[in-house]
Amino acid sequence: MIAGALAAYGAAFWASPAAAETLDEATTAAMASNPTLAAQRARLNAVREQLPQAWSEALPSLGVSASATSSSSDAGDSQDWSAGLSASQLLFAGGRVFASTRQARANIAGAVADYQGFAQGLILDVADAYAGVRQAQAILAAQETTVSNLTEQLRFSEAQFEAGLVTRTDTAQSRARLAQARSGLVQAQGSLSAAVEAYMRLVGHPPADLSPPPGATGLPASLTDALDVAGRESPLLLAAQAATQSADAAVAIARSNYLPNVDLTAGKGVSGEFHSQAPDFESESVGLRLSWSIFNGGLNMSRTRQQLALRSAANLDLAAAQRELREQVTTAWTGLESARSSVVSAREQVEASELAYRGIRLEQETGLRSTIDVLNQEQDLLTARLSLAQAERDLVVAERRLLATMGVLQPPASSAAQDDAAEDSLRGR
Numbered sequence: 001m002i003a004g005a006l007a008a009y010g011a012a013f014w015a016s017p018a019a020a021e022t023l024d025e026a027t028t029a030a031m032a033s034n035p036t037l038a039a040q041r042a043r044l045n046a047v048r049e050q051l052p053q054a055w056s057e058a059l060p061s062l063g064v065s066a067s068a069t070s071s072s073s074d075a076g077d078s079q080d081w082s083a084g085l086s087a088s089q090l091l092f093a094g095g096r097v098f099a100s101t102r103q104a105r106a107n108i109a110g111a112v113a114d115y116q117g118f119a120q121g122l123i124l125d126v127a128d129a130y131a132g133v134r135q136a137q138a139i140l141a142a143q144e145t146t147v148s149n150l151t152e153q154l155r156f157s158e159a160q161f162e163a164g165l166v167t168r169t170d171t172a173q174s175r176a177r178l179a180q181a182r183s184g185l186v187q188a189q190g191s192l193s194a195a196v197e198a199y200m201r202l203v204g205h206p207p208a209d210l211s212p213p214p215g216a217t218g219l220p221a222s223l224t225d226a227l228d229v230a231g232r233e234s235p236l237l238l239a240a241q242a243a244t245q246s247a248d249a250a251v252a253i254a255r256s257n258y259l260p261n262v263d264l265t266a267g268k269g270v271s272g273e274f275h276s277q278a279p280d281f282e283s284e285s286v287g288l289r290l291s292w293s294i295f296n297g298g299l300n301m302s303r304t305r306q307q308l309a310l311r312s313a314a315n316l317d318l319a320a321a322q323r324e325l326r327e328q329v330t331t332a333w334t335g336l337e338s339a340r341s342s343v344v345s346a347r348e349q350v351e352a353s354e355l356a357y358r359g360i361r362l363e364q365e366t367g368l369r370s371t372i373d374v375l376n377q378e379q380d381l382l383t384a385r386l387s388l389a390q391a392e393r394d395l396v397v398a399e400r401r402l403l404a405t406m407g408v409l410q411p412p413a414s415s416a417a418q419d420d421a422a423e424d425s426l427r428g429r
Contacts, residue, residue, distance in 0.1 A: 021208035023130050024412040026199075030126045031119070031411055033204035040118045047111035054100035060089045068274075082271035088289070094259025095252060103249035110242030117235030120409040122202070124400050129199040131396040133207050136192035138389035143185040146382045150178040153378070156364075157371055170371040177375045181382075216399035218408060223333045226406055230329045233407035240314075240321035247307070247314035254304040260292035325405075332402040339391065339398040346388035353377070353384040 031037060066083040090097070154174040160166040199207050220226040231237065265287050272280035293300070360377045363369040403409035 020211045022211050023127060023213040026130050026203050026207075026210075027123055027126050028412050029205065030122060030203045034122060034202065037119060037122055040115055044111045044115045048108050050104035050107055051101065054097065054104040057093070057100065058090060058097045060087060062087050079274035080271065081274060082269065084267060084269040086267040087265070089264045090261070091264055091288075092260070092262040094256035094261070096256035099249045099252035099256060103246050103253065106242045106245035106249060110239045110246065113235040113238035113242060116407070117239070119411065120235065120404045120407070123409050123411055124397070124404045126202050127213070127400045128397050129195070129202050130207075130210060130213060131393040132195045133192070133199050134210050134212070135389045135393040136188070136195040137210075138392075139386055140185070140188040140192050142382055142385040142389070143181065143188040145385075146378060147178070147181045147185050149378055150174065150181050150375075153371070153374060154178050165367075166371060173371055173375060177378070184382075213396050216403060218403060218410075219336075219399060220333075220402075220406070223330065226329050226333055226402065227326060229408060230325055230406040234325050234405070235407050236328075237318075237321055237325050238407070240318040244311070244314040244318050247311035251304065251307045251311050254300070254307045257293065257300045257303065260290055263289045263291075265289050328405045329402070332398070332405045336395075336398040336402050339395040342391040343388075343395050346384065346391040349384040350381075350388050353381040357381045 063086045064084065065086070066081075068079070068081045070079045071077070154171070157166060157171045157174040161168060161171050196206060220229060265285070267283075267285045269283045270280055357374075357377045357380075360369050360374050364371070364374050400409055
């Protein structure tokens with residue numbers, strides 16, 4: 001029945017392999033093909049280049065130069081040339097190089113945390129979309145079953161009316177409920193279409209026959225354990241900590257401007273005239289170069305005050321992140337407990353409603369129940385099935401949301417390997 005309903009809005013959505021698709025397979029496909037994750041990975045590699053750029057200031061600098069000129073004057077024409085080689089080595093910069101490398105490492109740590117947070121968010125979104133498709137399929141199946149049951153009930157009511165056993169009101173009630181169920185079926189088809197589109201946006205292909213997702217592993221035993229793990233692993237907290245370290249290094253960089261720079265310099269030059277028999281002129285030099293800004297209109301003081309203010313803001317952001325993290329973990333833990341209870345209650349409700357529906361149908365056939373009793377119980381059964389579909393989706397998402405909030409929602413092993421390979425490719429390895 002489901003395949004027939006799906007054909008109404010396009011079989012192209014389901015041009016997928018016959019084999020069942022698991023949540024791990026969908027996650028692997030998403031991490032391999034999602035363009036937003038690839039863009040985030042490229043940004044991470046761009047931030048990583050800050051470290052060699054910071055180190056470059058501490059390494060020797062070499063340069064070459066050459067020139068050729070032609071001039072004309074009353075004394076005659078001349079064509080001169082010159083070439084030179086220069087080298088310099090920074091000896092002292094007031095701690096600027098060390099502070100720059102510390103800042104680069106902190107920025108990289110923050111970018112890694114941001115990337116991990118984004119990747120875990122993608123994994124959570126895929127799980128949500130995966131469970132969303134399964135929920136939409138379950139709702140569609142429930143609506144189809146309801147339409148089938150109500151169609152049969154309408155035929156039964158019409159037969160009873162023809163036999164003079166019920167009134168026209170009974171057939172009108174059956175017909176109205178059937179129309180309502182058909183409207184719900186159309187809405188369920190539209191919801192499934194939207195769920196498929198959301199899945200395709202994240203994973204990159206239409207969903208196949210989706211297998212029931214397994215329970216998440218690595219869930220904490222208590223809220224205290226969840227908070228402890230989040231305090232060590234949460235990308236939100238790690239990024240805020242890295243920001244404070246970067247801000248502290250920025251203060252050191254600003255203060256280094258108060259101190260002199262000392263460089264060791266060396267050079268060799270050669271010059272001469274074209275078409276001249278005179279020997280070329282050569283020069284060599286070795287020396288120390290000291291540069292020290294004595295007064296620059298208060299620029300260094302202003303920059304230092306600026307970085308001190310930014311460091312204060314970063315520390316406050318860290319405190320805010322700690323509070324936000326505690327709220328998120330507590331909310332996710334409470335949501336998981338609620339989702340578990342909802343699944344148990346919904347399953348019990350479905351079992352009881354199915355039993356009650358079968359009993360009422362039998363009682364109607366023996367004249368002990370009216371048409372409206374059957375219709376109401378059919379509605380109760382549909383409501384129970386829809387509640388179970390929602391509860392099962394909520395449980396899948398709640399488990400993984402708690403892990404993501406803690407910072408330990410890991411991709412499948414194949415996804416991690418692909419992620420490393422893609423990162424190496426972006427870095428030119």
